[in-house]
Amino acid sequence: MKNHLHTLKGAVVLALGLAAVSATAQAAGEQYFPLQSYRVGPYAAGGTGFFGGFIDYLQYVNTKEGGVNGVKLSWSECETEYVVEKGVECYERLKKGLNGAPAAATNPLSVGIAYATLERSTADKLPLITINHGRTDSTDGSVFPYVFPLQLNPYSEVSAIINYIGQKSGGLAKLKGKKIAVLYHGSPYGKETNPILELLSKKYGFQLVSLEVPHPGNEQQSQWLTIRQQKTDWVILRGWGVMNPVALKTAQKTGYPADHIIGNIWSNSEEDAAPAGAAAKGFISITTHPSGTQFPVLQGIKKTVLDAGKGNLADAKRFGTVYYNLGVVNGILNVEAVRLAQAKFGKKPLTGEQVRWGFEHLRFDDKRLKEVGALGLLQPLQLSCTDHEGGGAVRFQQWDGQQWKVISPWVQADRKLLRPIIEDSSHKYAKEKGITPRDCSKES
Amino acid sequence: MFYQESGQFSTRYRQDGRALRLWQQRAALWALLALAFGLLPLIGNDYWFSAILIPFLVLSLAGLGLNVLTGYAGQLSLGSAAFMAVGAFASYNLQLRLPGLPLLLSFVAGGVVAAAVGVVFGLPSLRIKGFYLLVATLAAQFFVEWLLTKFAWFSNGNESGVISAPPLLVAGHDFGSPAGRYLLTLIVVLPLFVLTANLVRSSLGRNWMAVRDMDTAAAVIGIPILRTKLLAFAISSFILGVAGSLWAFTYLGTVEPHGFDLSRSFQVLFIIILGGMGSILGNFLGAAFIVLLPIVLSILSSTYLSGLLPAGQLENLQKIIFGVLIILFLIKEPEGLARLWQSWRARTRLWPLRF
Numbered sequence: 001m002k003n004h005l006h007t008l009k010g011a012v013v014l015a016l017g018l019a020a021v022s023a024t025a026q027a028a029g030e031q032y033f034p035l036q037s038y039r040v041g042p043y044a045a046g047g048t049g050f051f052g053g054f055i056d057y058l059q060y061v062n063t064k065e066g067g068v069n070g071v072k073l074s075w076s077e078c079e080t081e082y083v084v085e086k087g088v089e090c091y092e093r094l095k096k097g098l099n100g101a102p103a104a105a106t107n108p109l110s111v112g113i114a115y116a117t118l119e120r121s122t123a124d125k126l127p128l129i130t131i132n133h134g135r136t137d138s139t140d141g142s143v144f145p146y147v148f149p150l151q152l153n154p155y156s157e158v159s160a161i162i163n164y165i166g167q168k169s170g171g172l173a174k175l176k177g178k179k180i181a182v183l184y185h186g187s188p189y190g191k192e193t194n195p196i197l198e199l200l201s202k203k204y205g206f207q208l209v210s211l212e213v214p215h216p217g218n219e220q221q222s223q224w225l226t227i228r229q230q231k232t233d234w235v236i237l238r239g240w241g242v243m244n245p246v247a248l249k250t251a252q253k254t255g256y257p258a259d260h261i262i263g264n265i266w267s268n269s270e271e272d273a274a275p276a277g278a279a280a281k282g283f284i285s286i287t288t289h290p291s292g293t294q295f296p297v298l299q300g301i302k303k304t305v306l307d308a309g310k311g312n313l314a315d316a317k318r319f320g321t322v323y324y325n326l327g328v329v330n331g332i333l334n335v336e337a338v339r340l341a342q343a344k345f346g347k348k349p350l351t352g353e354q355v356r357w358g359f360e361h362l363r364f365d366d367k368r369l370k371e372v373g374a375l376g377l378l379q380p381l382q383l384s385c386t387d388h389e390g391g392g393a394v395r396f397q398q399w400d401g402q403q404w405k406v407i408s409p410w411v412q413a414d415r416k417l418l419r420p421i422i423e424d425s426s427h428k429y430a431k432e433k434g435i436t437p438r439d440c441s442k443e444s
Numbered sequence: 445m446f447y448q449e450s451g452q453f454s455t456r457y458r459q460d461g462r463a464l465r466l467w468q469q470r471a472a473l474w475a476l477l478a479l480a481f482g483l484l485p486l487i488g489n490d491y492w493f494s495a496i497l498i499p500f501l502v503l504s505l506a507g508l509g510l511n512v513l514t515g516y517a518g519q520l521s522l523g524s525a526a527f528m529a530v531g532a533f534a535s536y537n538l539q540l541r542l543p544g545l546p547l548l549l550s551f552v553a554g555g556v557v558a559a560a561v562g563v564v565f566g567l568p569s570l571r572i573k574g575f576y577l578l579v580a581t582l583a584a585q586f587f588v589e590w591l592l593t594k595f596a597w598f599s600n601g602n603e604s605g606v607i608s609a610p611p612l613l614v615a616g617h618d619f620g621s622p623a624g625r626y627l628l629t630l631i632v633v634l635p636l637f638v639l640t641a642n643l644v645r646s647s648l649g650r651n652w653m654a655v656r657d658m659d660t661a662a663a664v665i666g667i668p669i670l671r672t673k674l675l676a677f678a679i680s681s682f683i684l685g686v687a688g689s690l691w692a693f694t695y696l697g698t699v700e701p702h703g704f705d706l707s708r709s710f711q712v713l714f715i716i717i718l719g720g721m722g723s724i725l726g727n728f729l730g731a732a733f734i735v736l737l738p739i740v741l742s743i744l745s746s747t748y749l750s751g752l753l754p755a756g757q758l759e760n761l762q763k764i765i766f767g768v769l770i771i772l773f774l775i776k777e778p779e780g781l782a783r784l785w786q787s788w789r790a791r792t793r794l795w796p797l798r799f
Binding site: 039040077078084085093095116118120124187433434 | 700756
């Protein structure tokens with residue numbers, strides 16, 4: 001048995017030693033992306049799609065242009081299973097870069113992991129990207145210099161949904177006296193937007209019916225009966241995973257029309273609608289990016305990566321789905337930040353601190369979107385020191401039984417209204433942590 | 445051969461009552477302490493502190509907490525994570541609402557609150573045993589998680605129920621850096637281990653073991669069952685509560701109630717099953733097994749196999765290997781890793797003769 005323990009110890013020492021040795025083998029001139037991915041566990045559908053798209057885009061930039069200005073992109077994965085501690089371990093393992101290639105940014109795609117690595121990445125000067133999710137108040141870049149809830153934070157999400165319902169009803173003034181139910185997942189993520197919905201209901205005079213669905217959400221009979229009895233005009237679905245198809249099925253059972261249910265950003269994928277079968281037909285949801293393969297950038301990925309047999313997806317049918325395209329969008333934003341930072345700091349591998357500058361100066365107008373082949377896939381956005389979100393607009397899409405069809409132009413959130421709330425929250429955080437906010441007027 | 449009792453005699457009662465009776469053991473302990481306090485902070489890097497040493501220490505402490513209750517007093521529990529959560533949220537709220545409260549004191553106070561909750565949920569143990577008690581502690585697990593999620597007051601009005609650590613200041617020193625957080629964890633964990641190691645050798649500890657081995661007989665010889673069981677619950681929950689505070693404050697820096705769910709309770713239970721029930725050393729061994737082995741497997745596979753298999757399959761392969769190792773260990777030694785150590789000791793005493 002003594003030998004057993006020795007072998008184990010030997011293996012540990014050997015592994016760490018080898019890892020250390022391989023880390024010193026220089027890979028000069030590369031920019032590294034640490035990927036805290038999740039391909040197993042309950043949320044694997046989201047993880048495989050998102051990281052598949054992200055990796056394929058990096059691969060595409062490497063094959064098409066030999067990297068960014070000749071700086072090759074490299075990456076390696078570490079499995080988190082969406083578990084916070086594993087995510088922290090992966091973050092610590094990968095943050096130093098790979099073979100001498102410095103890390104550009106971390107993209108955990110998990111609220112819990114983002115929360116747990118928020119202070120670490122700020123201390124380590126490594127941008128933390130929480131695309132379409134994360135801490136809403138991290139939109140305030142003066143307090144959170146290294147955190148970027150790109151495109152859409154949770155508050156903007158519900159605000160845009162209410163604006164859309166207003167449009168459908170013939171103007172926001174018509175919302176008075178309407179009844180809107182919100183059916184939310186019983187978790188931190190699900191509850192995050194409740195105060196904002198209450199605020200909006202006071203402002204526009206609609207009645208809010210808040211209904212919680214306990215995790216995992218495979219039993220929703222009573223909630224939908226309440227929705228029926230209350231004769232609500234609209235239902236906002238803030239679901240996650242299995243809760244979404246169950247909601248659609250139960251709605252059909254209780255006779256609530258699917259085209260008056262609006263899914264949020266985590267209730268908007270093919271994996272959410274398809275399992276509900278016919279019950280999902282007509283279901284509306286928001287998206288920051290349409291699904292589909294017609295965009296030039298996706299065609300490019302197909303030609304240079306997928307057809308060359310280098311694609312990351314295990315199931316090629318998922319090419320162009322919502323999660324995959326989110327990964328591509330995330331890749332475009334990350335690579336653009338590196339490109340911008342290179343224009344300022346030189347065409348070489350950059351540190352996280354330098355890439356952060358790139359993220360803070362991200363700017364996509366229609367012209368630039370055309371250049372990267374993502375017009376219509378990505379919304380026009382502009383970031384700054386005070387604004388780490390940048391877009392705050394969504395489009396609405398409807399499930400036709402087979403696929404999502406985009407049914408609206410970009411609908412903007414009421415960001416002016418939300419800004420003071422975000423600042424209240426970020427200043428409270430700054431006070432708690434003893435942070436002095438940056439003076440954004442001094443930032444170049 | 446070099447590590448045996450021969451030639452070491454006790455000439456005083458005090459010497460006879462020592463926890464570590466051999467000079468070799470004492471020397472090893474001092475060497476370990478010198479390593480932990482002196483060398484590691486100097487040579488360790490962020491990764492070792494944040495991803496390996498801190499979780500290892502915190503989970504060892506959690507294992508110790510459950511070991512008091514299950515390993516020594518024989519009361520089965522699946523509520524460990526609930527008591528950790530109570531400790532974490534109590535320390536957080538005390539820090540928040542009593543400005544100027546010293547950090548270490550808030551850890552202790554969090555432990556005391558957890559102990560009180562532990563006693564409440566320990567009451568059924570006076571009437572029920574074994575699996576039925578397990579279900580009662582399961583109730584604690586679900587109730588606490590629900591309570592902390594339901595009422596935003598516990599997380600200072602944060603709708604998402606997430607709490608984040610206050611600045612880690614002890615006596616004016618900032619322990620916020622990875623090395624600092626490791627040292628802070630060490631200063632909290634070690635005294636608790638020393639205290640508990642002595643506690644289980646005291647009359648209370650012997651009472652626990654008597655209750656564990658046969659509570660009817662224990663009652664007949666005059667051991668106060670009620671007090672003994674409830675003290676086991678209180679002390680166990682106190683230790684778990686402190687472990688929970690450390691988990692939230694020094695390890696992750698932020699935590700939500702869901703972070704202390706049933707799977708965490710199982711994790712703590714596996715630590716003591718693998719490490720050894722009713723052993724102090726076993727908690728360290730079990731925690732090392734549970735924390736380090738998956739990381740070692742993951743590093744090995746990403747170093748050598750990353751190109752060969754898709755990432756998802758690689759992860760599942762690691763899970764299979766980890767599971768097989770657990771099964772092998774438990775077949776080899778059902779009483780856990782600490783027992784392996786003891787049997788190895790017994791062999792070396794006889795070496796070079798056959799065992």
